[in-house]
Amino acid sequence: MMKIQEITAILEQWAPKAYSEDFDNVGLLVGDQNQECKGVLITHDVLENVVAEAIEKKFNLIVTFHPIIFSGLKKITGKSYVERVVAKALKNDIAIYALHTALDNHHKGVSHQLAKMLNLKQIEILIPKKNTLKQLTTYVPKENEKAMLEKLYEAGAGALGDYDQCSFTTPGSGHFRGNENSKPFLGKQMVPKKVAEVQLNLIFPTHLQQPILQALFDTHPYEEIAYEIYSIENENQEIGMGSVGVLKKEMSEEQFLKTIANQLKIKFLRHSELTGKKIRKVAVLGGSGSFAIQYAKKVNADAFLTADLKYHDFFQAERKLLLIDGGHYETEQNTKKLIRDHLIEKIPSFAIALSKSLTNPVNYYANGKKK
Numbered sequence: 001m002m003k004i005q006e007i008t009a010i011l012e013q014w015a016p017k018a019y020s021e022d023f024d025n026v027g028l029l030v031g032d033q034n035q036e037c038k039g040v041l042i043t044h045d046v047l048e049n050v051v052a053e054a055i056e057k058k059f060n061l062i063v064t065f066h067p068i069i070f071s072g073l074k075k076i077t078g079k080s081y082v083e084r085v086v087a088k089a090l091k092n093d094i095a096i097y098a099l100h101t102a103l104d105n106h107h108k109g110v111s112h113q114l115a116k117m118l119n120l121k122q123i124e125i126l127i128p129k130k131n132t133l134k135q136l137t138t139y140v141p142k143e144n145e146k147a148m149l150e151k152l153y154e155a156g157a158g159a160l161g162d163y164d165q166c167s168f169t170t171p172g173s174g175h176f177r178g179n180e181n182s183k184p185f186l187g188k189q190m191v192p193k194k195v196a197e198v199q200l201n202l203i204f205p206t207h208l209q210q211p212i213l214q215a216l217f218d219t220h221p222y223e224e225i226a227y228e229i230y231s232i233e234n235e236n237q238e239i240g241m242g243s244v245g246v247l248k249k250e251m252s253e254e255q256f257l258k259t260i261a262n263q264l265k266i267k268f269l270r271h272s273e274l275t276g277k278k279i280r281k282v283a284v285l286g287g288s289g290s291f292a293i294q295y296a297k298k299v300n301a302d303a304f305l306t307a308d309l310k311y312h313d314f315f316q317a318e319r320k321l322l323l324i325d326g327g328h329y330e331t332e333q334n335t336k337k338l339i340r341d342h343l344i345e346k347i348p349s350f351a352i353a354l355s356k357s358l359t360n361p362v363n364y365y366a367n368g369k370k371k
Helices: 004-014 048-057 081-091 110-117 142-154 206-219 253-263 290-298 311-317 335-346
Strands: 027-030 040-043 061-064 095-098 121-129 133-141 168-176 193-205 227-231 236-251 279-288 303-307 322-325 352-354
Touching (some): 004 027, 027 081, 040 048, 048 061, 048 081, 110 236, 110 335, 121 290, 133 206, 142 193, 193 206, 206 227, 236 253, 236 290, 253 279, 253 322, 279 290, 290 303, 335 352
Parallel strands (some): 303 322
Antiparallel strands (some): 133 193, 168 193
8 A cells, every 4th residue: 555645746746846836835735644545535625525525435635736725724723614624634634735836837737738628739838937947067077978867867857848868068178186085086196187077968947956966966976076056047848827729720709709618618708808800829727817818918819718807807808819717617627637647647556536526616696597
C-alpha cells in the first residue's frame, strides 16, 4: 500500500506547488502525509458531503481543485463550513490535498481542457508565467562532459517545450592551484594546473533548482565546484494562465455561443454586445478571468470565454471582442476528470474515484423553473 506522501508526490511532480500563484494555498492542507493511503476521492471543492462520501468509501485522501483553506484558521469551532469540513476530516483521519492554480498554470491544465472542449486548434498559453526559468553555467574537464550532462538532464535541466537534453557547450582552459589542505582531482597541491575544460550552459525550471544542484554536486569530479545560476527574463511557454487557439472554421457570434452552450452543457451564458464579427481566434480561461481581458485583446482574440465577469467588465469588450461568462464551475467542469486520468495513468491499480457529491454552489431560476 502507498503512503499519502507518495500520492501527493505524483501530483506535485505533475503540477508543482511552485507553479501556483502567490495568493493561493496549495499542497497538503489537512492530514498526515505518512499515513497509508486507502483510496483517493477527487472533487472540485471539499464540502461536508464530500468528506461524508470519503468516509462511506473508506478513502482517506481527498484531492480537490479548490483549497478548503485560503487563509489562516484561528479557530475550529464549527461555525463555518470551512471549520466543519476541516474538523470532520481531522476527526476521521482524512487528508486533503489542493491543486488549484498549480494546475491552472500547467500547459495542459484547466484552460487547455476548456479549449479542447471547444475543439480549438493550435492551442497556446494565453499568459505565459514569468520568473520561472533560470540558467546554470558550470565547468568540467572534457572527459567528464558526457557524464555531467547526463545527470543534469536526468534532474530536469535542459528541457525546453517539446525538446529535452538542450545545452550549449564551449571549450576552454581551466586554471587553478590547490593549497596544502586541498585534495585536487587533477594536479598536485601548491602546483598551478591547466586543464582542458568545457563550459556547460543549461536552462531549467526554477522549481527544479535543488535537485539539479544536487546532481551537479554528486557528479562533478572537482573538490571545489565553480558554477553560476542566473535568473532570466524569458517567458515560459510551458507555464501560464489561460489558453488561446483557433476554430477549424470561423463562425458567427450566435453560432459560437450555441457551440459553447452545447459543448459545455451550459443553459445560460452572459455575454457582451454582439457586433456581427466572425469568430475564429478564441481565448479561454477557466474560472475567474476578468484580469485576462486585456491579454485576450493583446493576442487579437475574436472571443474570450471565462467566468465571474462583473457588470463593468463587459464594457471592456469595446466592440473589439466578444466577452462570454460561462460560469465558474462550468468552465472548470473537466478538472476532476483531468486529475483522475493523470493518477490512473501513474497508478492504474490504485483505488481512485470521482466524487459524486454536488459542490457547485450556484443555481439558476428562469421561466418559473429551477435550472
